Amino acid sequence: MTDQLEDLDTYRERVRTYMEENLPRRDHDRPWNPMEDDDDRASMNRDLQRRLFDGGFAGVCYPAEYGGQGLPIYYQRVINDVSEDFDMPLLFSTPTMSITGPTVLEFGTEEQRRRYIPAFLRGDELWVQFMSEPSGGSDMAGALTRAERDGDVFVLNGSKIWSTYAYRSDLALCLARTNWDVPKHSGLTMFIVPIHHPGITVNQIKMVDGTEEFCEEFFDDAIIPAENVVGAVDDGWTVATRLLFHERAAVGGSSPYTQGRYRNTGDAGRRRITSIARREGKADDPITRQLIGQTEVLNVVQRALIDRVRTGIESGHFPGPAGSLVRLFGGMAEVERVTIGLELAGRSALVWDEPAAGTEGVDYVRRQASCLGGGSTEMARNLISERILGMPREHAADRGVAFREVKRNPSR
Numbered sequence: 509m510t511d512q513l514e515d516l517d518t519y520r521e522r523v524r525t526y527m528e529e530n531l532p533r534r535d536h537d538r539p540w541n542p543m544e545d546d547d548d549r550a551s552m553n554r555d556l557q558r559r560l561f562d563g564g565f566a567g568v569c570y571p572a573e574y575g576g577q578g579l580p581i582y583y584q585r586v587i588n589d590v591s592e593d594f595d596m597p598l599l600f601s602t603p604t605m606s607i608t609g610p611t612v613l614e615f616g617t618e619e620q621r622r623r624y625i626p627a628f629l630r631g632d633e634l635w636v637q638f639m640s641e642p643s644g645g646s647d648m649a650g651a652l653t654r655a656e657r658d659g660d661v662f663v664l665n666g667s668k669i670w671s672t673y674a675y676r677s678d679l680a681l682c683l684a685r686t687n688w689d690v691p692k693h694s695g696l697t698m699f700i701v702p703i704h705h706p707g708i709t710v711n712q713i714k715m716v717d718g719t720e721e722f723c724e725e726f727f728d729d730a731i732i733p734a735e736n737v738v739g740a741v742d743d744g745w746t747v748a749t750r751l752l753f754h755e756r757a758a759v760g761g762s763s764p765y766t767q768g769r770y771r772n773t774g775d776a777g778r779r780r781i782t783s784i785a786r787r788e789g790k791a792d793d794p795i796t797r798q799l800i801g802q803t804e805v806l807n808v809v810q811r812a813l814i815d816r817v818r819t820g821i822e823s824g825h826f827p828g829p830a831g832s833l834v835r836l837f838g839g840m841a842e843v844e845r846v847t848i849g850l851e852l853a854g855r856s857a858l859v860w861d862e863p864a865a866g867t868e869g870v871d872y873v874r875r876q877a878s879c880l881g882g883g884s885t886e887m888a889r890n891l892i893s894e895r896i897l898g899m900p901r902e903h904a905a906d907r908g909v910a911f912r913e914v915k916r917n918p919s920r
């Protein structure tokens with residue numbers, strides 16, 4: 509089988525040639541600034557995704573029968589390496605390609621797979637996750653959003669929050685409670701929800717850094733067809749557990765479905781940190797050089813950890829929750845990189861709404877996002893201690909109790 513696959517060097521050349529002819533060059537000195545979010549970003553990403561698809565470079569690890577290429581992860585990695593020099597459809601990478609997509613692939617019906625997977629690979633439909641709720645995202649199984657069955661449909665009520673780019677996305681995977689008489693993990697169902705749909709209101713949330721990419725959604729008797737259930741009714745936690753697995757892999761950097769690199773672990777990250785030092789006239793300063801060296805150590809260790817954990821999980825030597833190791837390291841490393849960027853930028857990081865300013869100030873203000881998005885680093889620590897090291901599970905007052913009986917704060 510392996511000898512029928514294209515040689516990786518030839519593949520690399522083919523990818524580079526295609527990208528040179530079809531994708532815009534990335535401006536390394538001007539990374540995407542979240543303050544510059546504009547209406548074109550989503551349509552630009554849809555267009556870039558379509559270009560990758562047309563060239564046969566979208567969904568490299570997705571099966572060919574659903575529009576993918578059916579290739580091993582090494583081919584996706586070649587694309588990720590080469591793509592550092594080009595604009596990539598990163599909005600499609602996470603969560604569409606790397607979190608919601610694999611979940612539909614694993615738990616969707618054959619009809620759902622054929623309907624939804626080719627559509628996002630082509631860049632037609634952007635997905636988001638409706639998981640976190642105002643009552644807290646860490647306790648995902650404590651979802652209060654409810655879906656009540658009414659013949660062939662479910663009626664959705666409640667609210668979700670922190671959904672990234674929901675206002676410009678098309679579909680969501682949404683976890684909702686369908687049974688209140690069983691313990692919390694046993695009464696959930698996963699749904700495919702069309703976002704711009706009667707009964708669903710999407711509001712953008714303005715953040716401290718000025719961005720408005722986060723959304724909150726309110727469901728008021730939104731009608732969702734029963735055919736949109738992913739997995740079995742009341743067994744949504746099984747689906748959610750795999751979704752979280754894919755999320756940890758995507759956020760940590762070990763997912764085979766992530767396209768392009770937006771953790772700063774590669775050449776682009778190195779160029780970026782050195783360009784801040786040059787811009788500030790500090791390239792010859794010994795302390796600056798140490799800080800640059802420090803980021804390089806983070807990058808090398810992170811890449812090695814990703815490889816080790818991914819191969820460990822694939823070979824069965826590590827349990828699935830080992831993805832928490834890369835998730836934890838990824839979050840902490842990103843905070844450290846951003847802090848170093850701020851230190852190198854010095855006073856210029858205090859200004860971030862001038863066209864000529866760098867993004868170090870904004871990056872610093874939002875640095876904690878890397879320890880929250882994709883599940884918090886504290887929850888990753890819990891998983892590592894309980895599910896990898898076998899330490900006792902933390903106390904949970906709601907374990908084994910019918911969800912209806914669980915004491916909770918009044919919902920909003």
Ligand SMILES: Cc1cc2nc3c(=O)[nH]c(=O)nc-3n(C[C@H](O)[C@H](O)[C@H](O)COP(=O)(O)OP(=O)(O)OC[C@H]3O[C@@H](n4cnc5c(N)ncnc54)[C@H](O)[C@@H]3O)c2cc1C
Pocket residue numbers: 636637638639640641643644645646647669670671672876877878880881882883884885886887890
């Ligand atoms: C960049 C970014 C993108 C995101 N995108 C999405 C998205 O698209 N869709 C979506 O549904 N959500 C999204 N989120 C939300 C994210 O999943 C939640 O922020 C995260 O799960 C934490 O939930 P919370 O913010 O409600 O904090 P809470 O759950 O209220 O927790 C507050 C603090 O308490 C800690 N904590 C809570 N429980 C425990 C415990 N048992 N042990 C130890 N510490 C604990 C947490 O680590 C955290 O520091 C995103 C968040 C970010 C930052």
